[in-house]
Amino acid sequence: MDSQKEALQRIISTLANKNDEIQNFIDTLNQTLKGVQENSSNILSELDEEFDSLYSILDEVKESMINSIKQEQARKSQELQSQLSQCNNALENSEELLEFATRSLDIKEPEEFSKAARQIKDRVTMASAFRLSLKPKVSDSMTHLMVDFSQERQILQTLKFLPVPKAPEIDPVECLVADNSVTVAWRMPEEDNKIDHFILEYRKTNFDGLPRVKDERCWEIIDNIKGTEYTLSGLKFDSKYMNFRVRACNRAVAGEYSDPVTLETKALNFSLDNSSSHLNLRVEDTCVEWDPTGGKGQESKIKGKENKGSAHVTSLKKHTRSGTPSPKRTSIGSRPPAVRGSRDRFTGESYTVLGDTAIESGQHYWEVKAQKDCKSYSVGVAYKTLGKFDQLGKTNTSWCIHVNNWLQNTFAAKHNNKVKALDVTVPERIGVFCDFDGGQLSFYDANSKQLLYSFKTKFTQPVLPGFMVWCGGLSLNTGMQVPSAVRTLQKSENGMTGSASSLNNITQ
8 A cells, every 4th residue: 555655656746747847848839939929020020121221222322323314414415505505606607707708709899809808818717617626525325324233133132041050059068067167068060160159148947957938037148258168157056957058149140049958056055044043143144243232122021021920031231341241251041032943042152043954965065254353153063953052062962163262362173062272274264064974074274275174973963054153243155066175185084184083973
């Protein structure tokens, strides 16, 4: 019966996954269909605009040519009209002179004839008819303005759609995910020397397989990539996967997208659990800060109830000379719980806050940075069973390194109330590496990746990232992969340092 139920549950899970996959594909098809309709409409509109632009240019060229022909016609007509007018005047004057000469032949008296002859001679010498060119200044030919658009017609007949680059192919084998960076590599299915650049698009997702149309983040775009490889660095891996796609572009148009590729970018992401943190800590998602006034509002409410005999609360009275409560002198008393999570608030001198995500397997890494004036803080891990009065490193359920800048400067590893002084400089940022299955907790200089200390143990319960802070603050950086340098050091150190043996107890 039980085996049949398990088999049925597997079948149900398989069917649910397949249905989800098909539904995602249906959404993709619907979006693609919508895209085809929208893009076709846009392309038709652009085609109309392009042809209208061609028509406009042809109309402008035609108008210009017509004007040229008309201007040439007017110029030649004006030249010929002027020449014609000159010729008519010359002809009229010549005919009048001819008539006068003819009449002069009938003159009988010699003296009068001689006078007429001299007049005719002078007039003939000055006559425009003898200075007039009898060759037309312009011809009637207009062949120099003729056109032959046969080549242009051939060009127009060869009009076609732009040559679109083919879709690149992303090679998952050549892609690399390491050190919170992703290198994406691709190639063209065939050589294309007209490609000018590539466009890479990516987005984060929590779904494996094909990118989902619905409930997804927008694609981020990186343009003008000249090579066939690109590295995204400094990423926060706050999702399980990332989708990638790429397209090639020539100087005119972008080609089709490549088939999308999904790469795993899983890393530990957690926030600080404000519901169980000490009331003297002001907690946000990835920041915690000491607040000496924390909880006073709660105390005043309880004090009001005390007068009614409901409870007794010891108020915060003792302070250091600077006005900052000493961690050894402060007495918080029994504070009322605020909005509770899965455990009681830390109280007393346990100025502690835990992460909200348990580590049950695998290797994980996060980093912590303290404020410059922070007087005391601890960084480590603890079981969920850490008591509300317990301090990190003082029980067999917690491991940490502790930095103390109050009264005297100390840097030490702590576990089960045992202390190991560390003869190294406190780094600006501390990297925490937790190998749950290997039973190892190591601390590093986050910048240089120098190993500070390692605990070797056997975790028997899920652990939570733990932090203590007094008179200062801490900020976290999560969503990080285990750095390559740390992995290399872990192999060379074999997961343990000899100096840590006094604290490496196997806990129950």
